[in-house]
Amino acid sequence: MRTKLSTADERRPLVIDAAIAAFALTGYRGTTVADVAAEAGISSAYVFKLFPSKEQLFVGALDACFDRVVGALGRGAEATTDHTPDGVLDAMGGAYAELISDRSLLMLQVHAQSAVEVPEISAALRRGYARVTEFASTRSGATDAAVQRFIAFGQLCHLVVTLGLEEATEPWAKTLAAGIRHPAFAAPTA
Amino acid sequence: MRTKLSTADERRPLVIDAAIAAFALTGYRGTTVADVAAEAGISSAYVFKLFPSKEQLFVGALDACFDRVVGALGRGAEATTDHTPDGVLDAMGGAYAELISDRSLLMLQVHAQSAVEVPEISAALRRGYARVTEFASTRSGATDAAVQRFIAFGQLCHLVVTLGLEEATEPWAKTLAAGIRHPAFAAPTA
DNA sequence: GGAAAGAGTGAGTGTACAGTCACTCATATG
DNA sequence: CATATGAGTGACTGTACACTCACTCTTTCC
Numbered sequence: 001m002r003t004k005l006s007t008a009d010e011r012r013p014l015v016i017d018a019a020i021a022a023f024a025l026t027g028y029r030g031t032t033v034a035d036v037a038a039e040a041g042i043s044s045a046y047v048f049k050l051f052p053s054k055e056q057l058f059v060g061a062l063d064a065c066f067d068r069v070v071g072a073l074g075r076g077a078e079a080t081t082d083h084t085p086d087g088v089l090d091a092m093g094g095a096y097a098e099l100i101s102d103r104s105l106l107m108l109q110v111h112a113q114s115a116v117e118v119p120e121i122s123a124a125l126r127r128g129y130a131r132v133t134e135f136a137s138t139r140s141g142a143t144d145a146a147v148q149r150f151i152a153f154g155q156l157c158h159l160v161v162t163l164g165l166e167e168a169t170e171p172w173a174k175t176l177a178a179g180i181r182h183p184a185f186a187a188p189t190a
Numbered sequence: 191m192r193t194k195l196s197t198a199d200e201r202r203p204l205v206i207d208a209a210i211a212a213f214a215l216t217g218y219r220g221t222t223v224a225d226v227a228a229e230a231g232i233s234s235a236y237v238f239k240l241f242p243s244k245e246q247l248f249v250g251a252l253d254a255c256f257d258r259v260v261g262a263l264g265r266g267a268e269a270t271t272d273h274t275p276d277g278v279l280d281a282m283g284g285a286y287a288e289l290i291s292d293r294s295l296l297m298l299q300v301h302a303q304s305a306v307e308v309p310e311i312s313a314a315l316r317r318g319y320a321r322v323t324e325f326a327s328t329r330s331g332a333t334d335a336a337v338q339r340f341i342a343f344g345q346l347c348h349l350v351v352t353l354g355l356e357e358a359t360e361p362w363a364k365t366l367a368a369g370i371r372h373p374a375f376a377a378p379t380a
Numbered sequence: 381g382g383a384a385a386g387a388g389t390g391a392g393t394g395t396a397c398a399g400t401c402a403c404t405c406a407t408a409t410g
Numbered sequence: 411c412a413t414a415t416g417a418g419t420g421a422c423t424g425t426a427c428a429c430t431c432a433c434t435c436t437t438t439c440c
Binding site: 025026029030110111114115117125126129130133134137144148149151152153171172173175176178179 | 215216217219220300301303304305306307312315316319320323324327334335337338339341342343345346348349352353360361362363364365366368369
Binding site: 007011044 | 416417418419420421
């Protein structure tokens with residue numbers, strides 16, 4: 001049979017996945033709803049039946065992105081044997097590096113930061129960073145300074161990946177990328 | 191007299207200024223050439239006489255942005271009395287905080303990072319960060335690790351300003367914004 | 381004065397895109 | 411079978427935007 005119907009509630013998360021992938025490539029303004037629809041394998045008209053607007057679709061993708069980030073941090077923290085605050089933060093960093101190996105989740109955050117003039121997106125981004133910061137803080141028990149440093153190097157990681165500096169050979173690029181955990185070197189999760 | 195002609199070479203840098211302001215608000219895709227033209231007080235047709243394309247206009251604005259950043263770092267380094275590597279880096283940080291007090295230069299960098307799928311913009315951004323990193327490194331004489339940290343906290347600063355966390359009261363926001371030099375507290379340049 | 385060069389614009393053109401609508405088809409249930 | 415519900419779409423609309431072009435007005439220089 002040509003058609004395989006599923007329910008809207010089943011379809012929505014799949015469209016969110018497609019939205020993460022599509023928006024990660026070209027950002028909020030640079031990506032069309034038709035792009036997302038194509039990635040999801042449905043018509044764009046149906047995307048608008050599942051989500052009220054492009055804006056809400058992006059917000060849904062961003063929320064899902066932070067769900068995964070927090071989940072990864074939690075799993076990283078779970079897996080480490082070094083239970084000192086710094087040890088836990090370090091394990092979270094490793095888990096994050098592994099999570100973002102396909103770049104989509106990372107680029108989505110970068111693109112969201114560039115769409116903060118849309119109030120709903122700004123709010124979602126704040127929500128997301130609030131969750132990440134609070135989780136890193138309470139789960140690790142690290143000092144505020146250590147948590148701040150953790151996030152700062154996370155942001156540096158975004159820059160490094162965005163500019164593709166992991167494979168660059170220029171000295172300045174190596175300075176910035178030093179020790180940034182490349183997916184290939186990421187510690188196994190289990 | 192109604193009209194006050196100036197030469198194209200005089201006009202171009204003014205349009206660059208306008209482009210920095212306009213693109214800073216809504217990013218590369220979210221800003222129209224008409225927005226830039228309005229900011230510059232000329233017609234959009236003339237913007238296209240002065241710059242070959244919107245893309246080149248954005249690249250011009252981005253290059254000018256990094257000119258100013260490097261200039262500010264240099265002036266900051268010049269002004270400090272603490273000539274240790276860390277002292278110089280710190281002075282540069284203060285100068286940067288002051289420079290970005292109007293947010294335009296900061297937001298332009300954020301938006302550029304979200305437009306890296308445009309090759310020319312990606313190249314300009316790499317050029318810019320190369321200049322900043324190399325300058326910070328050679329001018330301060332600091333270790334690679336210290337320079338990396340300098341840039342990492344610069345990126346954190348971008349996040350803090352983008353999300354407006356300087357004035358936020360939530361604990362997580364204070365954790366991220368702690369010690370980020372707010373323009374109001376920036377050290378005087380001279 | 382007059383001609384050349386350049387500053388600057390109004391009015392377009394072609395295209396792309398968010399969102400809508402009327403519709404078709406599949407499935408479920410009595 | 412009949413009818414209702416909901417999945418899913420093709421074709422459309424209105425608008426916005428990058429870029430062009432033919433044109434006018436100003437300045438300069440002989």
